[in-house]
Amino acid sequence: MHQKILIADFGSQYTQLIARRIRELNVYCEIHPFHHFPVLTDDVKGIILSGSPSSVRDADSPKFDLSGIRGKVPVLGVCYGAQLMANNNGGEVLPSKIREYGRAHLVTIDSSSELFADIRPESTVWMSHGDTIAKVPSNFKIVASTPDVKVAAYKIAEEATYGIQFHPEVTHSEDGKTLLKNFLVNICKCRQDWNPASFVQETISSLKKTLGDDQVVLGLSGGVDSSVAAVLLHQAIGKTFIAFS
């Protein structure tokens, strides 16, 4: 299996964008709903917790057991994901006095933070939240702030667990891609070797293993997806593959 990042989806409109950005950085990732999250395997290099339309203060908000992952692999909580970790560990999440949607500027950045390497001071970030982290637990270290949001980013001491209030996956966050790259490469140690060529190679070898000498049919609509699937299958299993249209 290719090394991968798992994204726990709490229902944010931006979850798929996180996945897109990660893949643009040549790292393979998968989105899984928070309530059907897979057990960690060796190929998982890091976990991202998505945002959510819910508030951690709501009784029916999405719950997530972090005990199985924290400290085992690097974790990055985005918006709701960051609030969830703060809330679960004795921090305080409150409704923002000013609901913050849109652009904001990072005013202070802990330059020693691996997550913020090469990120410019004053960098524009995209905010979209009604709640804010009012107080962090004592072992959480604040690593970035904006004029309105004191806890724009934190790191938990002694572990590679981070939380950010803004959305790096949105293109309006100027250095968002750099931040994601820092997380993937510097912190999770991903190789950035997932690309069309590696996909083709790995898929063909796994199809060979799964299908063996079995006969396979494919309905070929003539569209992009079925055409590409047909060529892949043909390359994998050759004469036991039949496409029809």
Next chain:
Amino acid sequence: MIRCWIRTATWDLISQVWMPRPNFIQHSTVLPILNKNVKQSVARLSKCSIANLTRIKDVKWLAQGTIYPDVIESVSVKGPSATIKSHHNVGGLPDKMKLKIVEPLNTLFKDEVRLVGAQLNIDPAILNRHPFPGPGLAIRILGEITPDKVQIVQDADEIFISSLKRENLYNTVWQAGVILLPVQSVGVMGDERTYEKAVCLRAVQSVDGMTADWCHLPHTFLAKVSNDIINKVKGINRVVYDISSKPPATIEWE
């Protein structure tokens, strides 16, 4: 005609990496991939077609071109957002077909599929095609599906799509197609009154298929396509144009 297109074009363009000659099943542009509404008809058509082909008697797997957004749509946090419409590419088969499903592209986004296609040296003419519904033109036939209706939709679709290409409009449209409506209406052709079927032209602009707006195609173009379809496709005496966006409508009608 679309069937012929697939036969020749797929041939010419993919054949360099394909078998000497795949087995074609004449009337099953439709696939046994399930949209609840067409499930019965499609399964029946496929079953009888597959039965004619002794070569695939022992088939164990059905491969599908399912891509990642189809998978994500089906397991979202707040329940299946795909309840809007049963998705063509996700779902089981009728039990008695006893086929296992293999989906080699189910981790890829659409543009990644195109990149993988380019990696496999598939011709850009195929890679840049409009999205095409998984069950084929079957979902563009409202009501019972018959070989005659499939033929009508194939012929009308061929006229619409080739006209878009001829007028250099194809690449300005995200997706286009023809829907066969389950109504008949009165017409006059020559000296005779007719009572025949109507087709609807659909053409939309979109970035990712999640939202879409109808295309403002030139009236002269629409007039020409309408004329061609009514003159050349037997059984059609009326052509209409869909001017709904998504939401509240959807791109396909089923």
